[in-house]
Amino acid sequence: MRRSRAFIPTTKEAPSDATLPSHQFLVRGGFINQQGSGLYNFMPLGKIVLEKIRRVVKEELDKAGCNEVQLSFITPISLWDRSGRADTMGKEMLRISDRHDADFVLSPTNEEAMVELVKNRVNSYKDLPLNLYQINTKFRDEARPRYGLLRGREFLMKDAYSFHASKEDMIREFDLMEATYKKIFTRLGLDFRVVQADSGAIGGEGSKEFHVLADSGEDTIVICDACDYGANIEKIFDTEEEVNALNEKSYEELSEKTIDEKCSCGGNLSFKKGIEVGHIFQLGDRYSSSLEAKFNDENGKPKAFEMATFGIGVSRLVASVIEQNHDENGCIWTKETAPYMVNIMVSNIKDEAQTELGEKLYSELQDKNVEVILDDRKERFGFKMKDAELIGFPYTIIIGKELVNGLVQIYDRKTTEKTSVSVDEVMSKIMDII
């Protein structure tokens, strides 16, 4: 992509209501813009990042044997009447009616729809287990949307539902998904913890959350410094007062707060703030029973499916990457999430030698399938650098004043270091580090 042809509206100032780094930088960098309360548009850069995260999620799930589907986003209210959630989900579920005055729902989650999909199509234990997922828009009419992409009303979520002949097999899948989620978040370059969680309204026995560690996280978790134990405080403390008191504390206050108790492994426990980006539940037969979704077991006896459900907040992950990876100048994307891996900056486009080299490197990197953007705008050096830092390309090749000596520079966004490299070596050097 040529920067001169790209739609990347960056700004010097952030909207006055954006308080979190991810919100400010994603808006300033031209990734997203707000359409309404809790509603966001993804502009080209935001769309690229969103798709990259979606692809990582899809690749790992497919490797683990899951099937991707796509359910209709608008669902008839009757679907929700049958499970009883038309009443229990309350106002979070946005209802609409069509021209015939029939009532519909903008799906906030899809247990019912997925059970209905499988019901009467999977009739034998021989067809189990089965794990179906979709990466699709969800709508939850939050009482108070906030923090940009972290708590929107419309958001992109991966939701998966698995069906099993026995509880043992369901637990096997649950463990497999925990391992798969770890691969996904590791590939995305995130520092995260798996924690014991409160199952909440969705119900079920075992439930684990995946938290990206970030000062701005809305949840408070307890983690061990020696083993991989972690828990959401909602799980550990009994009363709402205790949980709320801790959640209100800032990151700084929490890090000073010590825990006297030791972990069962003997390690020290401490409080951290986390952003919940994944949640896996053991559902049992709650939905399959109420919706009468059954299969025949080895003895030909009808039995309700054992189920589990697995969620990942895909659009929330876009913001989570930045909450965890930014500095005062802007975004620092990880390798799997960067909108473009290499930015070629022609310092002065009136300098023919600089422009020529820029074009040459641009086409060579394209030939090698490197995601590359050429900053060919008629702007000054400082302007282009600030822009590149705000957007957060991992590497920028600066073609500028050192070219007369046969040198260019490679700017590393994460370390902010510039390294001079000869023109002859720059291609091999860049291919090495990306």
Place this chain on the structure above:
RNA sequence: CGGGGUGUAGCUCAGUAUGGUUAGAGUACCUGGUUUGGGACCAGGGGGCCGAAGGUUCGAGUCCUUUCACCCCGACCA
């Protein structure tokens, strides 16, 4: 859903207490010139139904009523 706040140029905001020239600044944008390694400078220019609807008045961005939107604090939630 309770409490508070804000809607004026693409963006950030003055102006509203006390109604009165042609509604402002910074930034962004366009033109010309100078500049060219850290969001440049000079000159000129375009851009507004002052959130919407009613009302008071000779006259409303400013006063009154209604309404919509957005934000913040709580409660709730992935």
